Structures are given as structure tokens and as C-alpha cells.
Amino acid sequence: MFILLLTGPSGHGHGLSRVTTSFLVLFPQNHSVPNNSSLYKKPFVESFEETPLLVAVLTYMGYGILTIFGYLRDFLRQWNIEKCHVAREREEQKDFVPLYQDFENFYTRNLYMRIRDNWNRPICSVPGAKMDLVERVSHDYNWTFEHTGKVVKDVINMGSYNYLGFAENIGACADAAVKATHKYGAGVSSTRCEMGNLDIHEELEQLVARFLGVESSMAFGMGFATNSMNIPALTGKGCLILSDELNHASLVLGARLSGSTIRVFKHNNMQSLEKLLRDAIVHGQPRTHRPWKKILIVVEGIYSMEGSVVRLPEVIALKKRYKAYLYLDEAHSIGALGPNGRGVVDYFGLDPKDVDIMMGTFTKSFGAAGGYIGGKKELIDYLRTHSHSALYATSMSPPVAQQIITSMKIIMGEDGTKLGMQLSENTTYFRRKLRDMGFIIYGNDDSPVVPMMLYMPAKIGAFGREMLKRNIGTVVVGFPATPIIESRARFCISAAHTREMLDTVSHLANLKPIYICI
Helix, strand or coil, rough: EEEEEECEEECCCCCCCCCEEEEECCCCCCCCCCCHCCCCCCCEECCCCCCCCCHHHHHHHHHHHHHHHHHHHHHHCCCCCCCCCCCCCCCCHHCCCCCCHHHHHHHHHHHHHHHHHHCCCCCCCCCCEEEEEEEECCCCCCCCCCEEEEEEEEEECCCCCCCCCCCCCHHHHHHHHHHHHHHHHHCCCCECCCCCCCCHHHHHHHHHHHCCCCCEEEEECCCCHHHHHHHHHHHHEEEEEEECCCCHHHHHHHHHHHHCCCEEEEECCHHHHHHHHHHHHHHHHCCCCCCCEEEEEEEEEEECCCCCCCHHHHHHHHHHHHCCEEEECCCCCCCCCCCCCCHHHHHCCCCCCHHEEEEEECCCCCCCCCCCEECCHHHHHHHHCCCCHHHCCECCHHHHHHHHHHHHHHHHHCCCCCCCHHHHHHHHHHHHHHHCCCCCCCCCCCCCCEEEEEHHHHHHCCCCCCCCHHCECCCEEECCCCCCCCCEEECCCCCCCCCCHHHHHEEEECCCHHCCCC
């Protein structure tokens, strides 16, 4: 059952009337899954407002104008009227196959360069709740930057995935990491299967398995490679991967490298997923119609651009019904969701054994680096001998492993800290503040990833610059990372944020000078 909630028009902070559409999923209807109402133990609330027609038209007009001026500037560059900064073929190489596809770089040259100053800003401090930025200027419209020698102090950090505030250089985690450095050194210089398997790695993997509630686990030195190098070890030719359309690039790359057949279902749409499962069972492999060797459903816990949470109870119900396997990426949800901080499985009160492959990263909630895979002992033993990331990659740095161990024990409550509760309170407070002010925000009410819609291309650059002027660091995102009419600012809430910080951000985000530019 879907309950559609409509509120009256409001235009707070936008100058445009809007209608808020949100879905309160008490028990999402899926006729093919029995007892669906019992799958959710609490209301599942997510909001994804459709782009208002007027805003969509103005956004397309903005991109149209930028495109026209882009072609005009390319014409001027071709005749050397305007200086060209992009890489080009030398005259003597014109007869060779081109190295640079000129049209493919059109967006970079003429649209991205206008707002390039909003990204890759150098940070010269710990990226905690506040940070220091190196001031830089550009004298050639963002083609190159120069450092002024000045430092922008105490910028409120609303962009890092520091969900639990462990990205610090003081405290229990930092002290433990320093001791580990003195004992083991900074690097291992070997793979796990050779001379790089330390006792601290064994301790970490045992702790991760206990934390997740699974039989065994394995840690890797890089989060991206945990997906891209392990999925090919799990599936291959003759296997089918069913992937959510908004899955992370590491999952997409891993699926492609596996050589498996890939089919994409609509984001968090269980009807779309079930249709693909039915077709896979009925029709089998193309041409031969033989049964698939393996069907693997690949989803994320929290989707980092949408702020949405996977409908895991329904996914597990479908997985069981159609005898498929489930790969769950908890990069953003582990530590950030659930009463015990154990991710989306804990959030829904499900059994970890129902998820075949539990993957996550240590780069976000744990303030470290690397990733893990947890599951049955047979699965982990297989990966130790077949995963490229295990066989060829250097072992995790010992101080990084110690950072993870210490932070994980804190999350488990061994010191009496309630970091997850603080994060949940901050998330609820900040989302409510933005919504009350009339902003259009996406995602689940419990997600610490808070996308705030900007829509128009000029707002991307204007918002990021104006917020930085007021000592607030934000992430702004546009096409091609998002649909062309759904540009946004993305706030990442941390347990380290104070109410005063969140109040400052929400009030400054509503300043009208930011929004007069179309």
C-alpha cells in the first residue's frame, strides 16, 4: 500500500510554488511476495519529489544557452580568436587516429570549466566536523589555479563521509593507530598470501565477523577494489547479475569484469526486479535457454547520490522465492544505520544469514581505508584463493587496521558511547530544518546523506561558492553524475556536528542571493 501525501503550494526560499510528494511505505504492495505487510517492522519513509514543470523548462533553457555559447567559443578557438587550453592533436598528427575526441570533451570545456572551482579544493587539516582549506584563485576562468598562501580556517565540513566523527587526529583511535605504527611500521610491502598476513589483520577479520554476525570475513586494503575485484571471482560466463540502476561505479565495473550477463532494474523498484527474475527463470540464457548457473542480485544499503535506503526485506523475500544470491554493498550504511550501527540489516531487524555476500567499506563510518566481505566460512575461504584483491594487492596498513579495530569496538558500545544515536538525532534534525524551510530534499528520513535539489546549472556553482564564502564546505553535483534536470547539493551529516553547526548551515542555505541566478 502506498499512501500519497500532498501538501499545499509553498515557495519558501525558492520563489517558485511547489507541491511536495512523498511516499510513506507502510507495507509496499507486491502481489507476488506473500505476507508482504509483515516484512516491515516500522514505517519506511522516503521522498522523491518530481521536478516542477517550470523548473524543468528553465533548467533545459539554462543548459541550452550554455551549449550555444559553448559552440560559439569553440568557433572562436578554432580561428585562434580565443586561446584554447584543451589538449589537441599536433598538426603533424592529423592523419593518425585521434587521441582526443573533441565533441566528447565539449561538456568539460564549456560547462564543467565554469564551475570547476567547486571541486578538488585542497584541505590542510583533519577533515572532521570543521576543516581548513587552502585558498586558491584562478586568472584564466578555472583552467588553472594558484595558491594565495592563505588558509580559510574553521570551515564547517558538510561533504565528508565522516558519519561517526572518527576522522580525527586526537582521541582513542588516533592514539591506538600511533602505537600500531611504532609496533608494525606504516606499511607491509607484501600480499596477505605471502609475507603480509599480520596478527592485527587476523584480529580485524574476527572482529568484523563478530560485528556483522556472520561466520567469517575478509578485509581488503581498498574499498573500490573490494567490489571491482571480488565480483569477478564470484560470477562468470553463464551467470546473471541483476543490478540496481543507481549502483556505484565499483559495482558496475566488477559486474562488467566478471563476464556475466548484466541486466539492470529500476532503482529500488521491486516490481522491476521481480520481472527480471521471472524472465531469467522462464527463458534462461539467450539462444541456448539453459538455466543460469547463478543469479546474483546486487544492491547498496544507502545510495550516496539519492540518500535512499534499499528495500531489503522485499529484496530478501524475492531472493528466497527465486533461489537467487544477494550481494549487499553497505559502504554508506555500515555504522550509520541500525540501533547497533550494524547497517541496513540491523536497521530492518533482519537475519545477516539471509544476505549471501555482505560487503562494506572502512572509509566512511570508521574514518579509515579499505573494505570487507562477510558471509559463510566457505565463501571467505574461496575468496582467499580466488580474489585478485587478496592475491595481488598489498596488505592493509597496520595503523589503518588498528584505527578500524578501535572505532569498531567503540561502535559496538564497549566504551558506553552512543554515536549512532547522535548521528540519528542530527540527521532527523537537519532534514526537518531543511524541509520546514521549503527546500526539496531527497531520500530516506533516516539517511545521513541529504541531497538538496538545485536543478538549474548556474545554481551549482553559485551555491558552492556562496556557501564557502560563509565558511561552509558542501558538495555540489550535476550532470552527468545526476540526471540533467536534477542537479543538487549533497550534505553528509556527522555525529560530530553540533546543533549550532547544523543551524548555521540550514539558515545560510536559505539566503536569497544564492538563488537569484538562473
